[in-house]
Amino acid sequence: MEATKDTAILEKKAKKIRSLIIQMLDKAGSGHPGGSLSATDMITALFFSVMRHDPANPHSLNRDRFHISKGHCCPLLYAVLAECGYFSKDELWKLRKLGCLLQGHPDRRTPGIDVASGSLGQGLSVGLGMSLALKMDKKDYRVYVLMGDGEIQEGNIWEAAMAAAHYKCDNLCGILDYNGYQIDGKTKDVMNLEPISDKWRAFGWHTVLIDGHNMKEIVAAYREAESMKGKPTIIIGKTIKGKGVSFMENVVDFHGRAPTKEETDRALKEIGE
C-alpha cells in the first residue's frame, strides 16, 4: 500500500476510523469501544504510514505482520482493514452477527487476520513466532503486536518478552496501549504495572515512551524501532481510553459496552468526520 507521510492526512484518517468504530458498535449492539478508540491513532499510523502490506494479497509471505493481542479491540482493526480495502465496508455492519466475516473477537476467516486472538496474553508469543520465522527465512519484514495494558498482567506476556530478547528479535515491535484502565477500574488500583518502562528494559527491550495520540511522535517511534538492532522494541503509548468521544474518555463503563442510539449520534457529531 502507498504510505502516507503527511500527519494531517493520518489525523483525518484516524477520525474516519473512530467514526467507523462507533457506527459498527452501534449496529452490533455490543463490543469494546474504549480500548479501540485509545489505540486508534497508533494503529492508523501503522497501517497507513509504516507497514508494508497489500490488501489484495492478504496471505502473501512477503509483507510486514500485525497481530492484535488485545483481541477485544478488533472493531479498531476491522475499521482499519476495511478502510485499507481488505474487505467491503458493508461487512462492518454485520459485526458479531451469526455467520458474519467479523467475529466478536479476531478470527482467521477475516482477510488481514493471520492468527485469532481474544484470550489475553498470547499475542506477543504469536508475534515472536512470526519474527523467528521471518528471521529464519532471512526476510526483511517486521512484526507489530498491539497489547493492552491490563493484558500485560498475564504471565505469558513476560515469557514471550524474555524469549524475544533472548533471540534478539529486532524485527519485532510491541505496541502498548497504555490507557491506564481495565474492566474493573484503573490499572494502578487493580494490579499496578509501574514502573512499566523499567520492566521492559529489564527484560532486554528497547523502550520508546510517547504520547499515543500525537501522530508525529507515533511515526517517529516506529522509525526508531526500525533502526534498533539486536533487541526488540516496545512503543509505550500513553493514551486516553475512549479518546475522541468526550463522554467515553476515561469512563470505564465504555470498556465493554456499545453506545446507545443517542450516544452514537452525539459521538459521531463530536468526531465530526
Next chain:
Amino acid sequence: MAEMLYQRDVYGKALVELGKINRDIVVFDADLSGSTRTSLFAKEFPERFFNFGVAEQNMMATSAGMSSCGKTVFVSTFAMFATGRAWDQVRNSVVYNNFDIKIVATHAGVTVGPDGASHQALEDLAIMRVLPNMNVVVPCDGPQTREAVMAAANTRGPFYIRLGRSKFLTIENKGEFKLGKAQVLKDGKDVTIIACGIMVEAALEAADNLGKKGISSRVINMHTIKPIDKDVIIEAAKNTSGIVVCEEHTVIGGLASSVDEIVSENCPAKVLRIGVKNRFGQSGEPSELLKEYNLTAEDIEKSALSIVS
C-alpha cells in the same frame, strides 16, 4: 526375544529424517530436549530448533505465529505440561486456528515411575480429544511411533501424539498403519479387547491366557483416538459379547469414553474399562504402578471373563 525401544528415541530420529526432506519443519522444546530427544534434531539443524526454557505457554503460542508463516512446527515437552500447563494456548492459538502444529508429548501415564503424580499425565487424552480439529494418536510401540510422526507430518492440521517414558515391546505383525483406522491384531468371536499405547502388549498377553481357557478374544490396537475408527467398534459390539477397553489414562474422557460414545449411539453393548479410576498417580517403579492401578494382563483377563461368563 522381541525388540524393546524407547518411543522418544524413535521420535528424535524421525524428526531428523523429516528435517532432511522438508526445510519447513521446525522443532520447539521447553528445556526437556534431552528427555524428549528433540536434541537429536537440534544437533542436526540448530537454525530450525528453538528452546524456550521452562515456559510452555509461550512455546505453544509461539508455534502458532511460526505456523502462520508457513512452517510445520513439532512442539515437545512432557505430556503433563504440553496439555495441562498450556491448554488455553493449545486451544486458542493452535487448534482454533487449525495450524499445522504437531504436539508430540512424552512421559505420559503412570509408567513415568518414580517422579510421581505431578509428572504422570493421566488426563491428556481427554483434554486434547475434546478440541475440534485436533487429531489424537497413541502409538503402541517404537516402530509405530515413526509411522505416527510421519503420518502427522504428511497430514495438515494439529496433532497430539502421546508417547511414554519407558521402553515399549515392539508388537509384531500389526499390518499397515493408517491414520484413523484401527489394527485388528488378533481376531476372535467371544470378547473384544480394545487398547492403546503400552496397554496393547498387556491386551495381547491377556488374549493368549484367555485362549488357553478356551475363550476366543479379538484384540484391537486403537492407535488413533481421534478421528476414531467407528466401524471396528460397532462391528465388535455387534459380533462379540462385550468390549474391554484398556488405556494408561483416567477412564474418564479418553479411549474408554470414545468407545462408550460409539457403542451407546450405535449398538449398546457391555463395555468394561481398564484404566486409572479417579485417582492421581504416585511414585514407584513402572511395573509396580501398573499393578497398583490394575493395568495388567491379569486385570484385563478378569474383565474379559466377567463379560463372557
